[in-house]
Amino acid sequence: MYAFTDLAIATYCPRKLYYTWADGDRTPPEAVTAIRNLAFRYEELLEPTTDLSSVPIAVTPTQYRSNLGSAKARLDRWSELVDPADVRAYLAGKDTNGIAHKCLANPPAPVIISAGEPPKEGVWKPQSVRATAAAKALAWERQAPVEWMYVEYPAYGIIRKLRVTTRRKAAYRSAFRAVESLDGPPPRIKNKSRCQPCDYRETCGITTRSLRSRLSL
Numbered sequence: 001m002y003a004f005t006d007l008a009i010a011t012y013c014p015r016k017l018y019y020t021w022a023d024g025d026r027t028p029p030e031a032v033t034a035i036r037n038l039a040f041r042y043e044e045l046l047e048p049t050t051d052l053s054s055v056p057i058a059v060t061p062t063q064y065r066s067n068l069g070s071a072k073a074r075l076d077r078w079s080e081l082v083d084p085a086d087v088r089a090y091l092a093g094k095d096t097n098g099i100a101h102k103c104l105a106n107p108p109a110p111v112i113i114s115a116g117e118p119p120k121e122g123v124w125k126p127q128s129v130r131a132t133a134a135a136k137a138l139a140w141e142r143q144a145p146v147e148w149m150y151v152e153y154p155a156y157g158i159i160r161k162l163r164v165t166t167r168r169k170a171a172y173r174s175a176f177r178a179v180e181s182l183d184g185p186p187p188r189i190k191n192k193s194r195c196q197p198c199d200y201r202e203t204c205g206i207t208t209r210s211l212r213s214r215l216s217l
């Protein structure tokens, strides 16, 4: 049984998953937890009387309320997203397990909360794979189809609703195979833009441009 996050990390970089397993510590940093906690305070954060200068948002207060306000107007299950049936729910599916940060009840839908920045449209592929893993586990537990899932970016006030498509399930299966076949350090990825924010740059032997310039190489 693999973790939802194993599949997400393998989608980002299989070598990063190898280092994560070797490291053993999966506790999210405090800053990540602080941002995720915002996803449980949306109505309060929308109130004009709430001081947003002391909360970890990544855009201006005006932009933040505008983003959240449009999510509230657009999403048909807003009231469940702000007051979900289940929070930080452990889900165990046939092949993977992990935490859905929120679960909506009827019809069942999982929510994954990202502390990062959203893409212009949709969600990043590792988050799509993680949400799909949560959706499959939820469907397995409830013995009911799960057709929709959500990824929230609370530092930006952005919420994305996703359908569980054939393409997303194929990406999930591909990630699962990558995790299953991991028995030594895989090659470094070619997309070096992913290495810049990676915690394992030094272990991996990646010298980023900024480090190279600091070393005058």
Ligand code: SF4
Binding pocket: 013, 014, 015, 016, 019, 187, 188, 189, 194, 195, 196, 198, 199, 200, 201, 204, 206
């Ligand atoms: S530094 Fe790059 S290649 Fe190495 S583990 Fe991180 S993302 Fe993968």
